[in-house]
Amino acid sequence: MIQKKICMLGATGVGKTSLVRQFVQSVFSEKYHSTIGVKVDKKVVRVDNQEVTMMLWDLQGEDDDFKIKASFLRGASGYILVVDLTRAASLEAAKRIQLMIEDEIGQVPFMILFNKNDLVDEIELDHEWMVEFAGERVLRTSAKTGENVDEAFNTLAKKMV
Amino acid sequence: MKPSADTSQETSAEPNANEDSDRKDGSVHNSNGDSKIGELRRILIGSEEVSSVLPEAVSKSSQKSTELTEATLPIVEENIRESVLRNPKVLADALFPVIGPAIRKAISAALSSMVQSFNQTLEYSVSPKGLRWRLEAFRTGRSFGEVVMLKTLRYSVEQIFLIHRETGLLLQHVARNPQDTEDADMVSAMLTAITDFAHDSFKTSEDATLDSFKISGLSVWIENSPDVILAAAIRGNPPLELREIFTTAIEKVQFTFERELEEFEGESEIFARARPELERCLQFQAMEEKEAGFFSPARLMLGVVSLVLLLVVGYFALDYWRWSGLLEDIREEPGYVLTDYQRGWFTHSVAGLKDPLANGASTLLANNGYDEDDVALSWREYHDSNSDFVIRRAQKLLAPPDGVKLSYQNGILAVDGKATSDWFSNAKRFGSMISGVEEVRVTGESQNDPISSIERSRIQFKCGTLEYRDASATKEVAEEVAKLATAGRFDIRITGFADRTGTEGVNREISSNRAKRVSQDIQTSLSGNENAKNVKLIEIGSETLAEDCVVTFKVTPQDQ
Numbered sequence: 255m256i257q258k259k260i261c262m263l264g265a266t267g268v269g270k271t272s273l274v275r276q277f278v279q280s281v282f283s284e285k286y287h288s289t290i291g292v293k294v295d296k297k298v299v300r301v302d303n304q305e306v307t308m309m310l311w312d313l314q315g316e317d318d319d320f321k322i323k324a325s326f327l328r329g330a331s332g333y334i335l336v337v338d339l340t341r342a343a344s345l346e347a348a349k350r351i352q353l354m355i356e357d358e359i360g361q362v363p364f365m366i367l368f369n370k371n372d373l374v375d376e377i378e379l380d381h382e383w384m385v386e387f388a389g390e391r392v393l394r395t396s397a398k399t400g401e402n403v404d405e406a407f408n409t410l411a412k413k414m415v
Numbered sequence: 416m417k418p419s420a421d422t423s424q425e426t427s428a429e430p431n432a433n434e435d436s437d438r439k440d441g442s443v444h445n446s447n448g449d450s451k452i453g454e455l456r457r458i459l460i461g462s463e464e465v466s467s468v469l470p471e472a473v474s475k476s477s478q479k480s481t482e483l484t485e486a487t488l489p490i491v492e493e494n495i496r497e498s499v500l501r502n503p504k505v506l507a508d509a510l511f512p513v514i515g516p517a518i519r520k521a522i523s524a525a526l527s528s529m530v531q532s533f534n535q536t537l538e539y540s541v542s543p544k545g546l547r548w549r550l551e552a553f554r555t556g557r558s559f560g561e562v563v564m565l566k567t568l569r570y571s572v573e574q575i576f577l578i579h580r581e582t583g584l585l586l587q588h589v590a591r592n593p594q595d596t597e598d599a600d601m602v603s604a605m606l607t608a609i610t611d612f613a614h615d616s617f618k619t620s621e622d623a624t625l626d627s628f629k630i631s632g633l634s635v636w637i638e639n640s641p642d643v644i645l646a647a648a649i650r651g652n653p654p655l656e657l658r659e660i661f662t663t664a665i666e667k668v669q670f671t672f673e674r675e676l677e678e679f680e681g682e683s684e685i686f687a688r689a690r691p692e693l694e695r696c697l698q699f700q701a702m703e704e705k706e707a708g709f710f711s712p713a714r715l716m717l718g719v720v721s722l723v724l725l726l727v728v729g730y731f732a733l734d735y736w737r738w739s740g741l742l743e744d745i746r747e748e749p750g751y752v753l754t755d756y757q758r759g760w761f762t763h764s765v766a767g768l769k770d771p772l773a774n775g776a777s778t779l780l781a782n783n784g785y786d787e788d789d790v791a792l793s794w795r796e797y798h799d800s801n802s803d804f805v806i807r808r809a810q811k812l813l814a815p816p817d818g819v820k821l822s823y824q825n826g827i828l829a830v831d832g833k834a835t836s837d838w839f840s841n842a843k844r845f846g847s848m849i850s851g852v853e854e855v856r857v858t859g860e861s862q863n864d865p866i867s868s869i870e871r872s873r874i875q876f877k878c879g880t881l882e883y884r885d886a887s888a889t890k891e892v893a894e895e896v897a898k899l900a901t902a903g904r905f906d907i908r909i910t911g912f913a914d915r916t917g918t919e920g921v922n923r924e925i926s927s928n929r930a931k932r933v934s935q936d937i938q939t940s941l942s943g944n945e946n947a948k949n950v951k952l953i954e955i956g957s958e959t960l961a962e963d964c965v966v967t968f969k970v971t972p973q974d975q
Contacts, residue, residue, distance in 0.1 A: 255682075255683070255684075256680070256681040256682050257582075257584040257585070257600065257681040257682075257683060258584075258681050259582045259583060259584060259604075259681075286605075290608055290609060290612040291612065292608045292612075293605075294583075294601050294604040294605050294608060295601070296598075296600060296601050296604075306681075307600065307681075309583070309584060309600065309601070309604050311583075311604065311608070323611065323612070323615050325611040325612075325614065325615050326608060326611060328581055328582075328611075329579070329581035329582030329583060329584075330582070331582070331680075331681065
């Protein structure tokens, strides 16, 4: 069995924790976000007949009052960057976070998820912006409906192994 | 391992079949270098030199370090596994001689552990200490087992986490309780996050790390090496020396797996070899029972309480023993019937029936250690139908003279022996009134009493005359007087009577004459009897008129 450390990042309120909750059954309380800034969950997935244990470090969202602790990123084999489709500002925050990640841990596999795709009427980001940031393979997700959630994590797992 | 230079020189001079073989297949050429390679191959594979130095080399390596053991461990394990898969019987046969003793030893150890556990359970369940701990558990809301563990445990290393320092991924985890292994990888990650958080938040220097933290009765000690974190979850109060064990372990892991740690990509299986080292860290030490002085307050109090308890129990046991003895004695004592009894704390009571002629109850009380004040006695009178009591009652009522024997059976009072006919007559008359006597059977010899015989005698005269109605009557009286004369000195008052006819003077005269006539006839009969002088006959003519014309007798001893 292979273990991989994966960090969930993004601006505050983009839906990181909801995505994780959709993907795994949490053990630890979410209050750890506001206390030590991170909560760890685990999900075992199968990639090419090999079990991969994904240790999901769900980091507290970055905002004006809270900056992501670099030490939490150390040793990550990949990361998921979450953008809120209904808040254009979250895309700018994601760009800053990605720069910080590459500065801290270098180039590692990652996924950029455009979340809250279920709120169709409130979407602020147009497709060009998304493609500009994430490339042609833009993955829209919804933590509420579960849309593309498993696919996002499984894809990242494949990239890492 | 390589052969020595000397060995190399000696063996290089000899031709070798393998070398020839190599030449034939063309893979090794006849150059100088090829020759050396062939020689080396011959030494390693074909020579006996290697086999001669190998055991010694293995032995030295084992003494020097455990590297050889650790290196060969997977091979040995794999070989055993393969052997079992191919033919289990080979290994089963080899292990057969040790399996039996091993099982016996395991059962013995399990039984011993069970007995110890049972003893501990008993001690903790019923002892004052156990009760105190139960109270504490109730008061603090903890389970009883947790309180017992906290009180008796000095420390116990419950879990060891071996964590990759950079990624926070779990490399290995060992636990005293197998159930604690669940979610160890997430605990490992969170531990790393906490240490990172502590480092970032409170760092005093770049290499500052979180050493330990404590949650209630559980401590987490953290040791760091360049690539590894060793976190130990410890219950109780561990000594500082324990850190040396952890430090030694983490240093050894760091040293042994340096390359694997540098190249770690998330595969942790290889670190399973570190488990023995980690399991050595699962230390445990029970708290030694503090030896209290022999006369500790608790022991003194316990002693006093025990003594009082012993005295109370002893008193009541003794009293019970005495009481049982008393009841038994009363039941067995003739003339008593026990109908009710009650045993109180300090005084007891007994009620029943008692024959008046039975022995006194005070003797029964005294025989069993009681005073009369200790037991309230309440008896109602009854007559025991037992033969002894019937005879006792008969003796008391009839007062049998010496020589008379009374016996009783089936309602019949038998009277045997010698007594006067009067006594026998009374015995018959009054004996049947005795409780339990239905019939009086006299079988004894009746002895004639001359006095009563004389006094019962009445000499009849024809009225108005001095002529006897029965001439022999005076003679019988005279015979009785003769017997009486042999027994002592007596006065015999002979009183004559007259009937109501005739005048007073005539009646007085005739009554006096009748007395004189009888007296003269008796004296006549006694003539020649030398004892006759012992009897003095006194004739009296009674003035009292009687129904019959008779003479009566009254005997009086002369010394009265």
